[in-house]
Amino acid sequence: MPTDEQISAEVRPSDLSQLEAGLDALETGGRQGPSVKTLFARALSPLIAIGVIIIIWQIIFYLQLQPDYVIPGPRQVWDALANQAEQQILWQSTLNSIRRAAQGFIIAVIIATPIGLALGLNSKLRAVFGPILTGLQVLPSVAWVPAAIIWFGLSDATIYTVILLGAVPSIANGLIAGMDQIPPIYLRVGQILGAKGLPRAWRIVLPASWPGYLAGLEQGWAFAWRSLMAAELIAVSPALGPGLGQMLDTGRTLGDMALVLGSIGMIMAVGILVERVVFSPLRQRTLRNRGLIR
Amino acid sequence: MTLTSGAHPVQQRADEGEFSVRIEHVVKQFTADGPIVLDDVSLDVRPGEFVSLVGASGCGKSTLLNLIARLDTQTSGTIETLGAPTLMFQEAALFPWLTAGRNVELALRFSNVPRSERKARAQELLALVHLERSYDQRPHELSGGMRQRVAIARALAQGRSILLMDEPFAALDAITRDFLHEELTRIWLETGMTIIFVTHNVREAVRLSQRVLLMSSRPGRIINEWNIGGHKPWRLDSPDVAHLASEITDELRKEIIRHAN
Ligand SMILES: Nc1ncnc2c1ncn2[C@@H]1O[C@H](COP(=O)(O)OP(=O)(O)O)[C@@H](O)[C@H]1O
Numbered sequence A: 001m002p003t004d005e006q007i008s009a010e011v012r013p014s015d016l017s018q019l020e021a022g023l024d025a026l027e028t029g030g031r032q033g034p035s036v037k038t039l040f041a042r043a044l045s046p047l048i049a050i051g052v053i054i055i056i057w058q059i060i061f062y063l064q065l066q067p068d069y070v071i072p073g074p075r076q077v078w079d080a081l082a083n084q085a086e087q088q089i090l091w092q093s094t095l096n097s098i099r100r101a102a103q104g105f106i107i108a109v110i111i112a113t114p115i116g117l118a119l120g121l122n123s124k125l126r127a128v129f130g131p132i133l134t135g136l137q138v139l140p141s142v143a144w145v146p147a148a149i150i151w152f153g154l155s156d157a158t159i160y161t162v163i164l165l166g167a168v169p170s171i172a173n174g175l176i177a178g179m180d181q182i183p184p185i186y187l188r189v190g191q192i193l194g195a196k197g198l199p200r201a202w203r204i205v206l207p208a209s210w211p212g213y214l215a216g217l218e219q220g221w222a223f224a225w226r227s228l229m230a231a232e233l234i235a236v237s238p239a240l241g242p243g244l245g246q247m248l249d250t251g252r253t254l255g256d257m258a259l260v261l262g263s264i265g266m267i268m269a270v271g272i273l274v275e276r277v278v279f280s281p282l283r284q285r286t287l288r289n290r291g292l293i294r
Numbered sequence B: 001m002t003l004t005s006g007a008h009p010v011q012q013r014a015d016e017g018e019f020s021v022r023i024e025h026v027v028k029q030f031t032a033d034g035p036i037v038l039d040d041v042s043l044d045v046r047p048g049e050f051v052s053l054v055g056a057s058g059c060g061k062s063t064l065l066n067l068i069a070r071l072d073t074q075t076s077g078t079i080e081t082l083g084a085p086t087l088m089f090q091e092a093a094l095f096p097w098l099t100a101g102r103n104v105e106l107a108l109r110f111s112n113v114p115r116s117e118r119k120a121r122a123q124e125l126l127a128l129v130h131l132e133r134s135y136d137q138r139p140h141e142l143s144g145g146m147r148q149r150v151a152i153a154r155a156l157a158q159g160r161s162i163l164l165m166d167e168p169f170a171a172l173d174a175i176t177r178d179f180l181h182e183e184l185t186r187i188w189l190e191t192g193m194t195i196i197f198v199t200h201n202v203r204e205a206v207r208l209s210q211r212v213l214l215m216s217s218r219p220g221r222i223i224n225e226w227n228i229g230g231h232k233p234w235r236l237d238s239p240d241v242a243h244l245a246s247e248i249t250d251e252l253r254k255e256i257i258r259h260a261n
């Protein structure tokens, strides 16, 4: 028969919480995010590559392998852009293009998110519409430019149609892929918590699929930007106002290779800038918050 | 230590028909031509009782908890519960996109606690598991034991009277597990919840619970039960725990050896 010493088990809350506090402190070390210095270095590191490219380019230019009007040097390209800037065209074109792409992208997110959620949650809908979405994603959206011009003429509607057809399938497919990768235990916890319907979609399914969704958004942005450039390049009209695609087309019609290269450089620069300023920080933050990187 | 075992008829009825969980003749087959995973399981759990379910891996313990939690439906038989239960797993399964505090708040939200009360209530619940300072920490910043305590706080946030636990401490180290046993007992005594605790650790079951049920494998049935008195939790090194645990382990071994032939 047991004696009282053996039944030791009365819990002494103060002891217990102190022991626990000790364990907790031992088991969780101080962890920090990256310092300002690392963040700065990370943002500036692409500049090194750009510097290297300009140096090689300058060397090729010095060698005079081709005449200047075929391969202009960095200096001439810079001057061509400066010339556009003086006429107020450069910044107007750049801002106008960014504004169009951003607006088109936001509309694409608003359209693609419910589509992705619906197809990701409902396997029957997905069996019917999933292949169409994939087909649209594979089709280069520049293929829609002629059709859009016939439907809408040389108007903003044409431009936005092409952006949407480029971005919506990528975003929706990214979201669906993200939903497929949700660990089933999160959905079971959701069920235990009593989550249903829209609150479930908003509070559990969307955040759980966020890494895939974010990849889709990033790809959707790239497609929106590319589609916009294709549309601006083809649908040139004073009614549409300036844009980087139009600037590129001006270079082509004038046979001004420096302006052509300058425009291409601007288009790439905007792409890199958006990745660095918007998507890269978002991605880093997501990974860090979820403990997927230090 | 008071102890009654196999001499009693197994699966006895609770007093006066008062129950928190009542399982009657439950059969579970995942596919029509598949094996019978649970075969005629009947069990009454009294309100406020702490019951452990032990058995070899694959005997159907998780299946039974999922049925009680209504994550799945039985092939036949009935399961009645006094209110909806909540369920905890071996993994804490906290949402990694939310802080510890927000994880608890989300459970409050889905339990229709008004927004204005959620933060204070979540802080109270974290304080109950001694984690009031971890409100703003992310799950990956917490140790396994702390995460499981947040999961307990989240389960308590639902305000349910039945807590189902599926090997909740199996992935933790021995020292942490020892503390969590004391924590769980304290919370059980404070809240008066009914707890059904699944484990393959016989000592853990003996230490924590008022009643230990032994399950057989293929088909899963409840084949024996032990009633255990005394203060909870028992010290892990208590000779009585060791003695009773070895008795139950012997039975469990016999049951496993039966499958060798
Ligand atoms: N979803 C399922 N479909 C088919 N068989 C399953 C499923 N879940 C569990 N089983 C089977 O049921 C049996 C019991 O499983 P489980 O309840 O997880 O056992 P335990 O939790 O006791 O280890 C196992 O043989 C397992 O293979």
Ligand SMILES: [Mg+2]
Residues within 6 Å of the ligand: B061, B062, B063, B166
């Ligand atoms: Mg199991």
